[in-house]
Amino acid sequence: MSKTPPDLRRPGVSRRGFLQGSSVVAGSLGIAASAQAQAQGETEPDSAARTIRLNVNGTSRQLTVEPRTTLVEALRDTLGLTGTKIGCNQGQCGACTILMDGIRVNSCLTLAVMAEGVEIVTVEGLADPTGDLHPMQTAFSENDAFQCGYCTPGQILSAIACIDEGHAGDAAEIREYMSGNLCRCGAYPNIVAAIEQVRDSQQG
Amino acid sequence: MAQTINTEVTRTDARRKVTGTASYAADMIPAGMLHGAMACSAIAVGSVTSIDTSAAEAEPGVVAVYTHETLPDYKTVKGFYAGGPGSSSFWPMEGTEIRYAGQPLAYVVAESAAAARRGADLVSVEYSESGAAIHMDPEESFVVGAGEDSEGMILTKGDLQAGLDGASQTVDMTFTTPFQHHNPMEMFAATAEWRGDRLTVWMPSQSVRTLRAGIAGAYGLPETSVRVISPFVGGAFGSKAGITPYAMLTIAASKAVGAPVRLIVTRPQMYTVATFRPETQQRFRLGADAEGRLTAFEHVETAQTPRFDDVVNPGTHITRAMYACPNIRTEQRLSRSDTNTGGFMRAPNEMQTFFGLESAMDALALKVGMDPVEFRRANDTMTHPTADVPFSSRSLMESYDAVAQGFGWSERGREIGSMTDGDWLVGYGCATATYPTNILASNARVRMQATGSAYVELAAHDVGTGTYTIMAQVAAARLGLPVEAVDVVMGEGDLPVAPISGGSTTAASAGSAVHDGCMKIARQVAEVVSSMAEGPLAGVDPSRVTLDDGTLRGPDGQSQSLAEALQMVPEGEVEVVGTFRHPALTPELIHATFAGGYGTAGPVTPEMAMFAFGAEMAEVRIHRYTHEIRVPRLHGAFAAGTWLNRKTSHSQLMGGMVWGMGSALHEVTETDTPRARFLNANIAEYLIPVNADVREVRVEMLEERDDYVNPLGVKGIGELGIVGTAAAIGNAIHHATGKRLTALPFRISDMVSA
Ligand code: FES
Ligand code: FES
Numbered sequence: 001m002s003k004t005p006p007d008l009r010r011p012g013v014s015r016r017g018f019l020q021g022s023s024v025v026a027g028s029l030g031i032a033a034s035a036q037a038q039a040q041g042e043t044e045p046d047s048a049a050r051t052i053r054l055n056v057n058g059t060s061r062q063l064t065v066e067p068r069t070t071l072v073e074a075l076r077d078t079l080g081l082t083g084t085k086i087g088c089n090q091g092q093c094g095a096c097t098i099l100m101d102g103i104r105v106n107s108c109l110t111l112a113v114m115a116e117g118v119e120i121v122t123v124e125g126l127a128d129p130t131g132d133l134h135p136m137q138t139a140f141s142e143n144d145a146f147q148c149g150y151c152t153p154g155q156i157l158s159a160i161a162c163i164d165e166g167h168a169g170d171a172a173e174i175r176e177y178m179s180g181n182l183c184r185c186g187a188y189p190n191i192v193a194a195i196e197q198v199r200d201s202q203q204g
Numbered sequence: 205m206a207q208t209i210n211t212e213v214t215r216t217d218a219r220r221k222v223t224g225t226a227s228y229a230a231d232m233i234p235a236g237m238l239h240g241a242m243a244c245s246a247i248a249v250g251s252v253t254s255i256d257t258s259a260a261e262a263e264p265g266v267v268a269v270y271t272h273e274t275l276p277d278y279k280t281v282k283g284f285y286a287g288g289p290g291s292s293s294f295w296p297m298e299g300t301e302i303r304y305a306g307q308p309l310a311y312v313v314a315e316s317a318a319a320a321r322r323g324a325d326l327v328s329v330e331y332s333e334s335g336a337a338i339h340m341d342p343e344e345s346f347v348v349g350a351g352e353d354s355e356g357m358i359l360t361k362g363d364l365q366a367g368l369d370g371a372s373q374t375v376d377m378t379f380t381t382p383f384q385h386h387n388p389m390e391m392f393a394a395t396a397e398w399r400g401d402r403l404t405v406w407m408p409s410q411s412v413r414t415l416r417a418g419i420a421g422a423y424g425l426p427e428t429s430v431r432v433i434s435p436f437v438g439g440a441f442g443s444k445a446g447i448t449p450y451a452m453l454t455i456a457a458s459k460a461v462g463a464p465v466r467l468i469v470t471r472p473q474m475y476t477v478a479t480f481r482p483e484t485q486q487r488f489r490l491g492a493d494a495e496g497r498l499t500a501f502e503h504v505e506t507a508q509t510p511r512f513d514d515v516v517n518p519g520t521h522i523t524r525a526m527y528a529c530p531n532i533r534t535e536q537r538l539s540r541s542d543t544n545t546g547g548f549m550r551a552p553n554e555m556q557t558f559f560g561l562e563s564a565m566d567a568l569a570l571k572v573g574m575d576p577v578e579f580r581r582a583n584d585t586m587t588h589p590t591a592d593v594p595f596s597s598r599s600l601m602e603s604y605d606a607v608a609q610g611f612g613w614s615e616r617g618r619e620i621g622s623m624t625d626g627d628w629l630v631g632y633g634c635a636t637a638t639y640p641t642n643i644l645a646s647n648a649r650v651r652m653q654a655t656g657s658a659y660v661e662l663a664a665h666d667v668g669t670g671t672y673t674i675m676a677q678v679a680a681a682r683l684g685l686p687v688e689a690v691d692v693v694m695g696e697g698d699l700p701v702a703p704i705s706g707g708s709t710t711a712a713s714a715g716s717a718v719h720d721g722c723m724k725i726a727r728q729v730a731e732v733v734s735s736m737a738e739g740p741l742a743g744v745d746p747s748r749v750t751l752d753d754g755t756l757r758g759p760d761g762q763s764q765s766l767a768e769a770l771q772m773v774p775e776g777e778v779e780v781v782g783t784f785r786h787p788a789l790t791p792e793l794i795h796a797t798f799a800g801g802y803g804t805a806g807p808v809t810p811e812m813a814m815f816a817f818g819a820e821m822a823e824v825r826i827h828r829y830t831h832e833i834r835v836p837r838l839h840g841a842f843a844a845g846t847w848l849n850r851k852t853s854h855s856q857l858m859g860g861m862v863w864g865m866g867s868a869l870h871e872v873t874e875t876d877t878p879r880a881r882f883l884n885a886n887i888a889e890y891l892i893p894v895n896a897d898v899r900e901v902r903v904e905m906l907e908e909r910d911d912y913v914n915p916l917g918v919k920g921i922g923e924l925g926i927v928g929t930a931a932a933i934g935n936a937i938h939h940a941t942g943k944r945l946t947a948l949p950f951r952i953s954d955m956v957s958a
Contacts, residue, residue, distance in 0.1 A: 066316065068318045082231035082233070083224020083225065086230075086391060087389045090886065093887050124223070126223070141221075144215065144855050147669065147670070148390065148668030150228065153224045174895075178896075182894060184439050185855075186860075186863060190858075192895070
């Protein structure tokens with residue numbers, strides 16, 4: 001997935017943190033968790049659950065997670081925010097894309113404990129409190145930028161970030177920078193049309 | 205009332221899908237839910253000599269680990285190809301036998317998904333391994349159902365040899381297509397909750413009726429004790445139709461552990477615990493006379509099947525419907541290897557076979573010296589070539605003419621390699637698309653209130669196909685209501701019977717049941733208002749009252765809106781069950797559907813042949829030095845009877861063409877042949893088209909009327925778009941380079957070597 005490496009933009013999510021996240025999902029759970037514990041100079045056992053605070057969609061939520069719990073599973077299974085989808089659980093499809101301080105991130109490759117202190121936005125946080133949809137949500141609806149809708153929450157968050165990053169200059173650039181979000185229904189041309197529509201209305 | 209059919213209506217579920225409130229099966233989290241995970245076989249064929257679950261059991265959070273020895277009350281069902289609802293005839297974890305790589309061997313239940321997965325990793329298995337072959341050997345094949353009347357698995361008409369001998373040009377070409385996996389974005393999942401002997405299952409499904417009837421049957425429960433819930437499905441493409449072992453394992457584990465259990469199948473496991481598109485070989489021998497008319501047509505399809513099921517997806521039944529020819533021979537063969545049972549994947553009979561047929565037709569057109577489109581025109585027919593009945597409608601050449609115009613086919617250079625653009629070799633190719641119109645029985649409950657609301661309920665599914673929207677449109681159009689005033693409930697096994705969402709049947713069959721329900725409402729209301737002393741329709745013969753977009757019309761021009769008339773009905777509402785029973789549906793077929801099966805009639809009935817048609821054109825560019833293959837333009841024109849919703853239909857056809865491009869350029873399940881297992885079992889190395897692969901995809905939807913197929917005049921379109929795409933791209937590659945590629949997918953390496 002093409003995205004600005006987080007370490008260039010913001011200290012909270014470090015490159016090292018991302019690598020740890022990746023290795024966790026690759027299967028060496030104990031190793032990564034202990035590496036993390038060592039790095040943080042902690043002495044408690046690897047598997048001990050801990051209580052963390054996550055700022056999700058403008059609300060601070062307290063929850064208890066294991067160190068190995070991924071952010072997507074914390075959002076879905078612990079906080080009940082099931083709008084974020086899992087399409088592979090291994091960083092290949094983009095279905096789990098969320099925003100962390102405005103940067104698009106695969107939440108299946110992120111540990112929940114790494115997400116403290118950042119602003120997390122999920123699909124549930126896009127419409128305003130009165131229920132008015134975010135322009136990207138409206139554009140996806142109007143352009144039929146989905147069929148089954150399963151990739152859609154991830155596509156929408158990725159699309160918002162794509163414009164914010166300045167990677168929506170033309171259709172070819174959008175296609176390139178949206179290629180980390182797979183859509184098996186093949187709605188790509190309509191996804192590009194939706195993003196162009198929002199980009200143009202923001203410029204207008 | 206604004207027209208609602210054949211317009212662009214935004215999906216009624218769009219808001220739910222863009223806000224994350226559409227509920228997919230794994231989004232349901234019953235109180236106290238535990239998490240399941242499977243440990244699967246590392247070998248392909250052999251047996252389990254021992255399983256050590258102690259490390260898994262010691263893992264913090266793990267609640268239970270079940271094996272073939274320890275899982276109580278695990279039930280199985282008959283496989284689909286043996287006439288049952290199951291995805292396979294072989295059930296894992298009944299004993300020690302291993303028959304395919306990736307077969308489930310143990311099931312872990314834990315307090316978190318992470319703990320369950322870790323537990324599954326810690327299950328340690330000792331095997332006794334036997335030799336295995338994952339690929340079929342076409343030399344070791346057999347005719348399906350040989351020796352019996354096998355529904356035309358071998359069919360001959362005329363004299364093939366005479367047709368070949370008399371031809372002025374012939375081709376004899378063999379094509380191959382690989383294993384492919386559906387890979388819907390939504391991972392397979394099942395959540396089971398038992399309360400006493402009542403069971404609820406949340407599971408993405410293309411057939412909630414099949415699941416409910418099959419599961420209830422397996423446990424000896426009345427169907428009323430089993431709920432199956434699948435309101436939204438994150439793509440299916442044929443992969444979520446049958447009852448799978450992972451579902452039955454989850455149901456058994458939940459019962460054993462005494463708590464709800466949810467299993468989300470891992471992406472790698474998705475390659476072995478459900479079905480896939482079997483690899484095939486397609487041999488075509490065609491002959492044509494000097495005018496380009498076919499004199500001989502032979503198609504032999506050989507498809508892979510496992511040791512324990514005969515996976516018959518008879519592609520020859522579709523190819524032989526295509527072109528007029530006096531001498532036709534088709535043969536359907538199978539060849540066994542060591543896999544789980546394959547099944548149907550989007551256009552299961554058509555994708556592979558039309559890659560072969562339409563590539564061979566292109567080659568023959570070239571030999572005869574005809575433009576490929578004109579060659580199709582010379583062989584077009586309004587009569588089914590082997591069944592000898594007319595097509596209920598067939599707009600093949602209209603599709604070619606429409607797509608040719610928009611595409612600019614007339615600009616195509618006649619010679620191979622005659623079109624270039626800088627360092628790019630440019631080619632144009634075309635191919636035919638078709639898909640049979642399959643017919644199944646369906647019911648639908650329709651209720652209309654005088655307040656102007658209507659409710660439609662049926663056990664159909666929206667797998668991304670727009671079913672929620674089109675069912676609302678049909679009711680809205682007939683009842684004279686805005687689409688938003690129609691509430692559609694689907695995706696539950698206890699709703700009125702509707703067909704499996706497969707074979708592109710739902711819009712036509714279930715939609716026709718909704719249509720019938722609306723007509724029945726009109727009849728009931730007409731009877732009430734005609735018997736009243738006053739009112740516009742008082743005293744008219746109710747049997748002569750018709751319904752016209754929400755207006756009841758009497759024989760002499762009297763009229764009253766249905767909503768207004770409903771106010772005169774004491775209840776203020778009418779509820780009916782609409783039905784669709786096409787004359788071609790026999791009692792046996794209707795029974796099969798109502799029993800949870802697939803009682804399909806068509807595409808050929810004693811009177812008619814029912815198919816949708818289309819034509820696709822591709823522009824490919826191959827870089828002279830790097831040999832990369834690009835498809836900057838893919839155009840298709842299609843005719844499939846009535847378009848219910850031009851927006852969702854467009855998306856389905858476009859998505860189908862994107863799939864076709866995937867088959868042409870990307871998709872293949874690679875194998876570790878010595879170890880007889882699928883190799884690239886994930887969604888990064890199993891390539892599917894990504895956004896950057898898809899450039900211009902243009903879809904044209906032609907008007908066509910067909911009064912025979914069903915009252916709505918609808919033919920299915922879920923699969924039509926994928927058919928022919930790979931051949932159109934392959935033919936364009938040939939046009940650009942002179943290289944005739946006969947194996948999917950096409951790759952840079954083919955361009956270098958071939
Ligand atoms: S679920 Fe996270 S990238 Fe696929
Ligand atoms: S809409 Fe189905 S995967 Fe994108």
